[in-house]
Amino acid sequence: MKAFDPVALATPFFILTVILEIVLARFGKLKATYETSDTAVSLAMGLVSSAAGLLTAGASFAAAMWIYQHRAFSIPITAIWAWVVVFLLEDMTYYWFHRLSHERRFWWAAHVNHHSSQHYNLSTALRQTWTGGVAGTWALWLPLSFLGFPPAMVAIQKGVSLVYQYWIHTEAIRRLPKPIEAVFNTPSHHRVHHARNPRYLDRNYAGILIIWDRMFGTFQAELDAEACRYGLVHNLGTFNILRVAFHEWIGMAQDIVRQPRYVLGWLFGPPGWSPDGSRVTSARLRAEWLARQTKPQEALTHEAGVG
Amino acid sequence: MTTAYLIQFAVSAVAVALIVGLAAWATHARVSLALDESTARALLAEEFPGLDIDAIWLGTDGKGAIAKSGDRAFVVGRTGLGYVVRQVPWVRAMIAGVKDGRLRISLSDVAAPSATIAIAVWPPREFTT
Ligand SMILES: [Zn+2]
Ligand SMILES: [Zn+2]
Numbered sequence: 001m002k003a004f005d006p007v008a009l010a011t012p013f014f015i016l017t018v019i020l021e022i023v024l025a026r027f028g029k030l031k032a033t034y035e036t037s038d039t040a041v042s043l044a045m046g047l048v049s050s051a052a053g054l055l056t057a058g059a060s061f062a063a064a065m066w067i068y069q070h071r072a073f074s075i076p077i078t079a080i081w082a083w084v085v086v087f088l089l090e091d092m093t094y095y096w097f098h099r100l101s102h103e104r105r106f107w108w109a110a111h112v113n114h115h116s117s118q119h120y121n122l123s124t125a126l127r128q129t130w131t132g133g134v135a136g137t138w139a140l141w142l143p144l145s146f147l148g149f150p151p152a153m154v155a156i157q158k159g160v161s162l163v164y165q166y167w168i169h170t171e172a173i174r175r176l177p178k179p180i181e182a183v184f185n186t187p188s189h190h191r192v193h194h195a196r197n198p199r200y201l202d203r204n205y206a207g208i209l210i211i212w213d214r215m216f217g218t219f220q221a222e223l224d225a226e227a228c229r230y231g232l233v234h235n236l237g238t239f240n241i242l243r244v245a246f247h248e249w250i251g252m253a254q255d256i257v258r259q260p261r262y263v264l265g266w267l268f269g270p271p272g273w274s275p276d277g278s279r280v281t282s283a284r285l286r287a288e289w290l291a292r293q294t295k296p297q298e299a300l301t302h303e304a305g306v307g
Numbered sequence: 308m309t310t311a312y313l314i315q316f317a318v319s320a321v322a323v324a325l326i327v328g329l330a331a332w333a334t335h336a337r338v339s340l341a342l343d344e345s346t347a348r349a350l351l352a353e354e355f356p357g358l359d360i361d362a363i364w365l366g367t368d369g370k371g372a373i374a375k376s377g378d379r380a381f382v383v384g385r386t387g388l389g390y391v392v393r394q395v396p397w398v399r400a401m402i403a404g405v406k407d408g409r410l411r412i413s414l415s416d417v418a419a420p421s422a423t424i425a426i427a428v429w430p431p432r433e434f435t436t
Binding site: 008011015018019022023025026033034035036037038039040043044047050051054118123229231233234235236237238239243246247248250251254288289292 | 312315322323329330331332353354357387389416417418419421
């Protein structure tokens with residue numbers, strides 16, 4: 001389907017660097033926490049994800065080819081400017097895909113497992129979805145084919161983005177030089193994305209460039225005073241890989257069967273939405289946390305004002 | 308394409324097995340901290356801020372806890388090196404069974420089906436007549 005596959009090419013590099021991170025951490029040379037069952041789940045998720053991706057790759061590529069036949073412009077795959085533009089547009093598309101994957105439960109069901117580890121190491125990067133293809137988010141990249149970027153070009157750029165995002169899943173790199181942290185998604189920025197602290201929830205959706213988060217108001221810097229606690233708001237109580245892969249889909253189906261009249265809310269409401277508000281969304285967690293932070297301050301200000 | 312992919316998949320599967328073995332070796336001596344009352348309360352507060360706890364019972368092996376807050380039970384269970392918190396109706400927690408000195412509570416959650424806490428006597432005496 002595509003002659004050049006960055007992910008396939010990078011796989012030996014993934015394997016070697018995970019081994020290196022484990023060994024160096026074992027001898028105290030760098031910071032990384034590995035747990036056997038967690039690592040097994042992450043790697044098995046990655047392995048099966050690559051196979052599952054093949055099942056829908058044909059359909060999504062065919063859709064892109066069809067759209068491309070009805071394209072608005074013809075963009076040459078050999079032009080450097082075209083690669084610069086596709087790099088930017090693909091990365092912005094990734095931002096919105098990723099944001100959608102966190103803000104609406106239907107797509108969260110496919111993305112949640114990437115966030116389900118309580119650790120953050122290179123193996124976490126490989127904890128990839130099995131159900132992304134059926135969730136249909138590949139459709140978000142179709143406008144690029146309509147614009148006239150050859151589908152192979154878009155596919156290569158998607159692969160480049162995925163490979164880029166691998167190395168940032170580490171605690172071994174604390175901060176990079178300021179100009180890099182300002183423009184690129186880095187280990188520090190992505191640690192925030194994987195954290196469950198209310199301050200860090202649903203922040204830093206970036207793929208390669210962090211500029212989209214800065215532009216669209218979802219950026220949060222990692223604070224030295226607040227260490228990241230990794231995982232989900234309500235963490236998984238199992239290493240059963242089928243539960244890891246499908247728990248949110250099953251939970252969503254159970255909710256719909258129990259209360260079918262709220263089907264749209266269950267499907268497309270934010271994760272944690274419930275008709276009676278008995279569950280909590282990220283937005284509410286953040287708001288409640290913010291209220292707790294400002295309350296003592298307000299009380300102090302009030303007292304000072306009165307006094 | 309198919310043969311090449313199958314070879315790549317098989318090699319990756321072998322690499323996965325190798326890395327998991329390596330992770331087992333590297334994390335061999337790691338033990339997570341025992342769960343005392345203040346840690347259990349902190350874990351509960353992380354997920355349920357402002358929770359008013361009426362009473363809390365700790366597992367004797369330091370790997371779990373159960374708290375009562377009004378008509379809800381809040382369960383802290385251990386999964387690997389991490390902890391998982393869930394809430395269930397208190398009445399359901401009350402009827403949970405003890406087997407081999409361990410309390411097993413169904414959490415009715417696909418993502419966390421049950422929790423086992425080293426509590427030999429359950430329900431607590433003050434709740435039995
Ligand atoms: Zn995410
Ligand atoms: Zn990630």
